[in-house]
């Protein structure tokens with residue numbers, strides 16, 4: 261599903277130049293549930309941005325669903341983000357003036373689905389994350405955990421090939437974090453590929469595979485068939 | 496356009512910043528209001544000037560005899576030129592002459608008497624066509640006619656002011672008035688859109704005046720009209736007249752002092768061009784006021800874009816194309832400009848049509864004879880609307896393009 265070959269990325273120029281990713285080779289298959297870990301500044305978000313076609317990479321090749329993602333026009337990039345990818349952000353990023361349903365429906369708006377139809381679909385997805393009764397509430401009326409569940413429903417609505425989440429539990433307490441991860445797990449069980457960036461070991465432990473970044477390289481990979489004790493991951 | 500989601504966003508952002516939205520909208524409304532008012536001013540001035548010209552036909556040529564200033568065929572300069580009835584008859588036959596009249600001056604004010612009423616008025620002697628040249632409007636009876644001229648009848652057509660002073664409520668038609676001892680029969684009354692002086696005139700046939708005041712066949716000046724001649728045609732007619740007169744009276748046709756012709760067409764055109772220029776200038780001033788308002792919208796939109804950077808990033812991450820982002824902001828600024836502009840437009844029209852503009856001018860003690868019937872034509876309204884639409888889209892376009900360039904990684908940046 262995702263194939264990275266020698267991905268390099270640096271910020272800035274000249275002396276200020278900061279080499280963040282120094283040649284990553286990562287393959288993620290369909291249906292995997294992957295967490296990316298690493299200390300602060302190790303390039304986790306940078307990697308996720310590249311995966312999400314939100315940022316460009318300097319060198320290497322990135323294939324998403326066998327499509328080479330390189331030098332895309334703005335329009336093409338928008339198309340792939342919309343059809344192939346679903347995003348979940350640490351700070352939820354819901355639009356304040358839209359209610360839960362309308363927020364969830366937004367990706368379908370960019371697919372030119374009629375308002376009525378997309379709101380119907382959005383309601384199904386809200387139901388899936390357990391928020392059917394909150395459909396007409398505005399984001400300001402929702403708790404952090406509820407907001408993130410709305411965001412997950414929004415990421416899922418376009419039936420993307422991959423869900424990308426950057427610290428989705430970063431702003432949530434432990435209990436709520438687990439609820440959110442539980443939803444991810446269910447989505448993954450249904451066959452969806454998920455990549456989660458986190459620096460919390462217990463969260464990483466709930467995924468099926470850990471990729472650890474350090475100094476711009478992948479330093480560790482742990483594959484699990486089932487649950488794994490938190491302590492076994494070093495970073 | 497009928498996309499509920501876009502409207503929802505527009506109203507949300509406007510509501511978020513009520514004062515800001517109001518000030519922006521007000522700027523645009525004010526701009527278009529001023530534009531409309533200035534267009535009204537322009538037309539008011541123009542009508543004022545047209546009114547000034549209303550007194551006389553604007554296509555008239557006034558021919559005055561003078562003294563030669565150049566030697567010609569052995570005649571020394573300084574010869575007086577005197578028009579006669581013959582000149583009248585000859586010029587009448589020239590191509591391009593529509594109406595013609597001569598005037599024989601009977602100078603000074605005359606004592607005019609009807610029964611016991613007595614006052615002083617000006618006597619003007621002329622041919623029947625004078626009616627068209629002076630734009631005399633007959634209010635009762637008739638004007639002078641060819642028979643009056645031929646038979647040198649002692650008849651007169653008198654102005655409304657004369658009627659007022661001498662007759663009061665009595666019907667003057669058919670009565671006789673005494674002008675310096677000569678009895679004239681009143682055959683008509685008139686009014687004139689010119690100044691009050693024109694209403695205090697007594698018209699008598701030129702032939703009668705020539706006899707009564709010792710003029711023989713002399714004519715002091717000739718006035719002709721040139722139908723709807725262009726400036727060039729009027730100048731050609733001028734040349735034809737000079738050419739005839741110089742042959743007849745033996746003077747150098749290039750001698751500007753022998754015969755002077757005041758060309759009303761040229762004069763009128765000059766004024767009209769001047770006022771077209773003033774109107775255009777006022778329009779430009781209005782447009783600049785509007786531009787100031789629109790630049791305000793543009794600036795506000797830039798701030799809006801900045802505030803919504805993160806939102807734009809999120810949208811892009813969700814698959815918004817640059818065009819859809821441009822559309823979002825463009826629609827918002829178009830909405831503000833067009834709605835506010837429409838309000839300003841209507842307010843401007845109401846201000847002009849209700850007479851408030853004229854009242855305002857009057858309160859500044861502006862001479863109202865020079866400011867008449869201010870109006871903005873349908874064409875003017877269409878132009879104003881187009882200007883508004885163009886500016887509205889420009890105001891939104893640049894901020895919108897800036898928004899479209901927002902990098903989607905902005906969405907992932909946390910503070």
Ligand SMILES: Nc1ncnc2c1ncn2[C@@H]1O[C@H](COP(=O)(O)OP(=O)(O)OP(=O)(O)O)[C@@H](O)[C@H]1O
Pocket residue numbers: 271272278280298299300301302303304305306307459
């Ligand atoms: N737009 C940018 N311009 C310049 N430097 C950047 C930019 N974005 C990130 N960096 C730098 O690149 C490095 C990697 O950043 P990145 O955000 O990928 O780290 P991270 O692993 O996500 O860290 P954290 O756990 O704190 O979120 C950091 O040193 C950061 O300062």
Ligand SMILES: [Mg+2]
Pocket residue numbers: 304305306
């Ligand atoms: Mg990060």
